[in-house]
Amino acid sequence: MCGRFTITRPAREVQELFNLTELPEFLQPRYNAAPSQMIPVVGLKPNSEERGCVPMRWGFVPRWNKDEKGGFKPINAMRETVATNGVFRASFKDRRCLIPMDGFFEWQKVGKEKQPYLFRPAALAAFAGVWDAWKAPGSGEPVFTFAVITTTPNSIVEPVHNRMPVILDPACFAAWLDPNTPAAGALELLKPYPADKMTAVPVNRALNNARHDAPDCIEPV
DNA sequence: CCAGACGTTGTT
DNA sequence: GTCTGG
DNA sequence: CCAGACGTTGTT
DNA sequence: GTCTGG
Numbered sequence: 546m547c548g549r550f551t552i553t554r555p556a557r558e559v560q561e562l563f564n565l566t567e568l569p570e571f572l573q574p575r576y577n578a579a580p581s582q583m584i585p586v587v588g589l590k591p592n593s594e595e596r597g598c599v600p601m602r603w604g605f606v607p608r609w610n611k612d613e614k615g616g617f618k619p620i621n622a623m624r625e626t627v628a629t630n631g632v633f634r635a636s637f638k639d640r641r642c643l644i645p646m647d648g649f650f651e652w653q654k655v656g657k658e659k660q661p662y663l664f665r666p667a668a669l670a671a672f673a674g675v676w677d678a679w680k681a682p683g684s685g686e687p688v689f690t691f692a693v694i695t696t697t698p699n700s701i702v703e704p705v706h707n708r709m710p711v712i713l714d715p716a717c718f719a720a721w722l723d724p725n726t727p728a729a730g731a732l733e734l735l736k737p738y739p740a741d742k743m744t745a746v747p748v749n750r751a752l753n754n755a756r757h758d759a760p761d762c763i764e765p766v
Numbered sequence: 767c768c769a770g771a772c773g774t775t776g777t778t
Numbered sequence: 779g780t781c782t783g784g
Numbered sequence: 785c786c787a788g789a790c791g792t793t794g795t796t
Numbered sequence: 797g798t799c800t801g802g
Contacts, residue, residue, distance in 0.1 A: 548775085548785020580785065581784050607772080609797055619773040620785075631772040635797050652785070659786075695774080708775075753786055755784040771800080775785090782789080 547672070547693050547710035548620060549661075549752065550578050551648035551763060552585065554669050559598070559645050562669055562715055563587050569598035572645070576762040579755035580604050580620045586676060586691055587643040589722050596722065598645075605692035606679045607632055613679050613688050622675060624696040624711060624735045628728050633692070636675035639724050641731065642691055643671035643713065648763065650752060651706040661752045662705050663763055666712050667742040673711040673721060673735055699740035712738040 552559075556572040559565070565587070572585045583600040590597045604618030619632065627633045648665040649672075676691040698709040713721055717734045720726050752762040 579784055581782090605773085607797075609772090617773055621774055623774075626773095629799095631798055631800095633773090634799085650785075661785090692773090706775095755786060767802105769800100769802085772798090780790085782787100784785105784787085 547649050547651075547695060547708075548580060549650040549755070550644075550646045550672070550710075551576050551663075552578060552644075552646050553763075554645075554647055558669060559585075563596060563598065563643065563645065563671075563718065565596055565598055567597075571600050572598065575758060576760055577752055577755065577758040578603070580618075582755075584691075585645060586674065586689075587645060587671070587722075588640070588676060589724070594723075599689065601642075601676055601689040601691045603693075604690055605632070605636075605675070605677065606688065606690045607636075608677050608679050610679060613681070618690065619692050621695045621708075621710075622692045624694050624732070627675065627694055628732055633675050636677050637731070638728065640676050641721055641724070642674045642676045643718060643722065644674050644691070644693060645669065645671050646712070649710055650748070651702060651709070653705050658750070659753060661748050661750065663746050663748045663765075664702060664709075665744050666738055670712050670714065670738075671718065673713050694735060696735055696737055699737040699743065701740045701743045701745050705745070709737060711735045 553574045586601040652659045678687040702709040749764040
């Protein structure tokens with residue numbers, strides 16, 4: 546699964562790779578992006594083919610939820626069920642998104658301690674995700690939330706965990722975002738990231754505290 | 767037709 | 779043990 | 785994902 | 797929103 550990640554590259558670089566019209570000023574280096582936080586997400590602007598990067602809350606709230614707060618908010622969606630399950634189905638069809646990232650974390654239990662590992666793709670890339678907008682009945686600003694899609698681990702991640710987030714190569718960005726890409730085609734894009742392009746290293750347990758977001762979170766131990 | 771459910775991970 | 783907040 | 789909280793009554 | 801069960 547994926548419950549923490551990094552996006553440390555400068556906004557300028559993200560703008561270029563994701564082909565954004567505007568500089569995503571909201572995007573600051575994150576060494577410990579965690580669930581429930583506001584995180585930069587790339588999607589298509591309404592009724593447009595133009596891409597935007599906006600803050601969304603990590604933890605999926607479907608639009609039909611009675612309240613925004615209550616209930617379980619999944620941070621992940623399984624590749625195997627994201628297209629068919631009622632929670633994600635509509636978003637998978639119409640509201641796919643990219644979450645810019647350059648590393649993610651998984652934990653290994655060592656006795657009582659939880660040892661985090663940092664896994665990094667070869668270059669700046671993106672998680673595949675789905676988003677939705679929740680609005681209070683009547684009026685109010687919508688709340689945007691998202692979930693990261695997970696799949697089976699590659700051989701680098703497998704010793705530490707039995708799931709890993711789907712990382713998309715930039716070559717797949719356009720097809721993933723396009724709502725005209727049929728479900729079968731979108732599912733085709735969701736492959737485990739190649740192990741030979743990924744590195745793994747155990748890191749400082751300072752990472753474990755979600756309130757701590759600093760470069761020492763990616764410090765090898 | 768209406769009512770009710772709809773999640774992931776990890777651990778056991 | 780289980781839920782909430784970050 | 786992990787860390788941290790988790791209660792009532794009465795009094796201020 | 798959309799599917800399943802009754």
